[in-house]
Amino acid sequence: MTTDAAIHVHHITRVEGHGDVIARIENGLLKEVRFSVVEAPRFFEAIMRGQCYSDVVHIASRICGICAVSHRCAALQATEAALGVEISPQTDLLRRLAFHGEVLSSHLLHIYFLAAPDLLGLPSVMPLISSQPDIVRRAMRLKQIGYDLAALVAGRHTHPVAMTVGGFSFLLDPARTLGMRERLANILDDLEATVELFASVELPTFERETEYVSLTHPDRYAFYSGEIVSSDGPRIPVAEYRDAIGERVVEHSTAKWARWNRDEYLVGALARFNNNYEQLHPPAQAAAQRLGMEPPVHNPFAMTVAQLIECIHCVEDAIELTDELVSRGTDRGQQQAEVEAKTGLGVGAVEAPRGLLIHEYEYDSAGKCVSANHIIPTAQTQANLNRDMQEFTPRIMDMSPDRIQHLLEMLVRAYDPCISCSTH
């Protein structure tokens, strides 16, 4: 039994951005445990003011290098809502396709490079380069297909170039997707091997039921668009997000916390999995069964596994979307909608890889940004992570301080925090 321990991890490793893990145990009692975001803010909500709408969406993707397409799409939706722009079905389809590329690259970065070393007892993926090069090559291959898919549609993943307010700045030739379709079909074997890898490792057992918040869409497993839903019941249009989600500044964090029905809620792959499981493609559901994931899943460590299941869904769905693109062709008339500057306020929401992401912009009559608001997944879910840490730590206090520290770091990494994004 650890009776005294003072854990202070300054800048936890293998996560995006800068955060600290702090735990203090005195005389066998847990005095304090928390995760603090110490990222330096870049003040995106302030710097957007005065920018023209087309520059706003350009700058918006720079909030995050991992989920640049998500930020671009949320900013596009918000701006199009504010300016009253209707996008074409073709644009909707292409944005969904680019989105799958981002989810794949982001999830696979986390699964292999950030989370897997913990499960394999390694400090990083580096030792595997010489000991198990096949696994490293597989990881790189998988991650790369996500970047390439996003680049095919949007010119580049980080940061997308061709996604404009009202559509796209170029017309994709559907024939160019044929090679990608073949790669997507072939990569399923690599994902299958990844499922087997995860089926062979054991996650820490810890369950805590919480509020699960995500988008939901009547026709499909929601990533690019939908309404906001909570596992506690309510469902609201994205434009009414302020009625539900309340942000607040807390001590020890440069990223704001959020609450809805409860004081904390979870967003991200596990929230989507729990809320929208029925809409996953059958092979993704089969992988869930193989991995022992039956919704609702209440173990936060299973977030990484939910991400893997989503990868299979994204590949299956991307194959369908490329088939649809090839069969219906692309039409220059649907490439770019007319856009005119006008006064307006608009909200856009997407499921970024790490969960619900909301952008809101107000424009003046010249199309200049008057105010901006960004609600970021990792910021929203911080409160939930801290609550998990408070409930998890007492259950592992019979272990050595090193082991306690490692398990707490694993819990933080399971959330796949995107910290510079959360502070923005």
Place this chain on the structure above:
Amino acid sequence: MSREEPIPRFGHKPQVAFFDFACCEGCQLSVLQLEERLLEILGHVDVVTWREAMTEQSTEYDIAFCEGSVTTEEDVERIKRIREQADVLVTLGSCASGGCHNELKNQWSMDEVRRVVYGDAADTISTIPSRPVTAVVDADYRVFGCPVSLPEFMTVVNAMLTGQSHQPPNQPVCVECKLNDYVCVYEMGKVCLGPVTRCGCNAICTAYGDPCQGCRGLMDAANIPAMLKALKREQAHAIMCAVVQRHELSDDEIAAKLRIYNNWPEFDLKEAQPDDD
């Protein structure tokens, strides 16, 4: 800024560290996209510190790759310590190499930007005007772009490991755009900063019909007065003239566009106004 001492040639397998300051970390992620070429580089160096990818850490290293902007007093000290330790310092991306949108906040007082974002809790947040790494310490190599261009990154790594210097390209994006035979986006009715922006990106934006936003910063010899004359219809090419007329750009709008990636030091349009003669 380049240091005057000769670049050290490494007599041993050099130890490499990656550091990030205020940024989106997209440049590090772009480097991860090198795949096989990354594995090849890793054969020539030992990565000893890379917080985003590794738990292993070391305070001893020969080469430091630095990404992001310096926006706190602590970061000013941190980058100075890194400079002291590293024989070679490489800045990754425009945030670190010369300036980017992070410096847009310098248009206002720090109190104001803190209040806009954090409201009543503004006082709990510490921040200083944003600046690139190169404004605090000298860099031996700079890789521009938002994000970095991978071919340029590879060229810099090759130069560094073989002890050669590398001068960032210093021509406008238009040169690469024309070499690729892309349609000028002015002909599509869009305002493009390619004529004054440092090339090296192989004109990736105009390749997709998107105008250059200037993410690699102004080239050294950027002729802003001439660009202004053109954008203000005083001396424009016929096509450019039609585009500019359509957009009716005011001085403020031109300045806002140029400022996005060029606000370090603070961008002042008046200083760049064309001479009357």
